[in-house]
Amino acid sequence: MMLLEAVSPDFLMAFLRGFSLNLGASVLALAIGLPLALVAALGMLSRVGIVARLFKTYNRLLHALPVFVVLFFLSGLLPNGGARLGPLAEMRPLVLLVLGNIPYVAAYGADQFVAMFRHLRKGDRRAALLVIPSFGRALQMVISSSCLGAAIGVPEAMSVVIFTAEQIADEAARLIFFVAVGLLFVAAQRICVIPFGILHRVTDRRAMSAQMTADAAR
Numbered sequence: 001m002m003l004l005e006a007v008s009p010d011f012l013m014a015f016l017r018g019f020s021l022n023l024g025a026s027v028l029a030l031a032i033g034l035p036l037a038l039v040a041a042l043g044m045l046s047r048v049g050i051v052a053r054l055f056k057t058y059n060r061l062l063h064a065l066p067v068f069v070v071l072f073f074l075s076g077l078l079p080n081g082g083a084r085l086g087p088l089a090e091m092r093p094l095v096l097l098v099l100g101n102i103p104y105v106a107a108y109g110a111d112q113f114v115a116m117f118r119h120l121r122k123g124d125r126r127a128a129l130l131v132i133p134s135f136g137r138a139l140q141m142v143i144s145s146s147c148l149g150a151a152i153g154v155p156e157a158m159s160v161v162i163f164t165a166e167q168i169a170d171e172a173a174r175l176i177f178f179v180a181v182g183l184l185f186v187a188a189q190r191i192c193v194i195p196f197g198i199l200h201r202v203t204d205r206r207a208m209s210a211q212m213t214a215d216a217a218r
Contacts, residue, residue: 011164015181018157019188025094025149025156026142029101030109030135036102037109044114062107067145071100075152093153101142108138125207129200136196140189157185 043055074096088095112134119128147158161181168174 011160014160014164015157015184018155018160019185021094021149021154021156022143022146022158023192025097025146025154026101026139028098029105029142030139032098033102033105034109034135036106038113040106040110041113041117044110045117059107059110062103062110065103065107067100067104068148068151070103071096071148071152074099093149096152097146097149097154097156100148101145104145105138105142108141109135112138126204126211129203129207132200132203133193133196136193136200139196140193143189143192 040055040059044052044059046052046055078092078096112131116128116131119125119130146154146156149156150158150162161178165174165177168177
């Protein structure tokens, strides 16, 4: 297969279908992980010393868990053909991919929520709103780590890329293909985080306007 044959409309459609799985799994991981992160952040800020220490230890433990290790631990815990997933058994690889990213989301999100609450306590609402682009960066990171789904059978974007690259005989053409697809993947990631940037700019302008109004009234 030649390079131009590899980067065909059929490949691009397959890549986008695969990327939609990356994005869907990442959004689910954030939807599940961020509420856990909020609970952990509140625990870390608790005025009860032992509670705060327990949650801080829990958060450090989550930070120490690589996504790749979690994925393969879950692969052993939830084997093929097992009944533990119930009706989700047919979607096992995708379920593992979502669950494998939750510890990262919970740990990173807890740190961001802690920073947000501290800024709010100081009355700095604009600094607190920086949590919004932080969650955009979290989504971008989880989309990247969701490429590990190729190792456990998820037909996501990287699986499509690896399969197509194997059909390219020329090594130089294969290298160019990987570079081109890498740029495409980065561009797709950046598009996905645009809503976070827009939301932050809108809320930041409102916070700045409210702050200027309050300052003028003093």
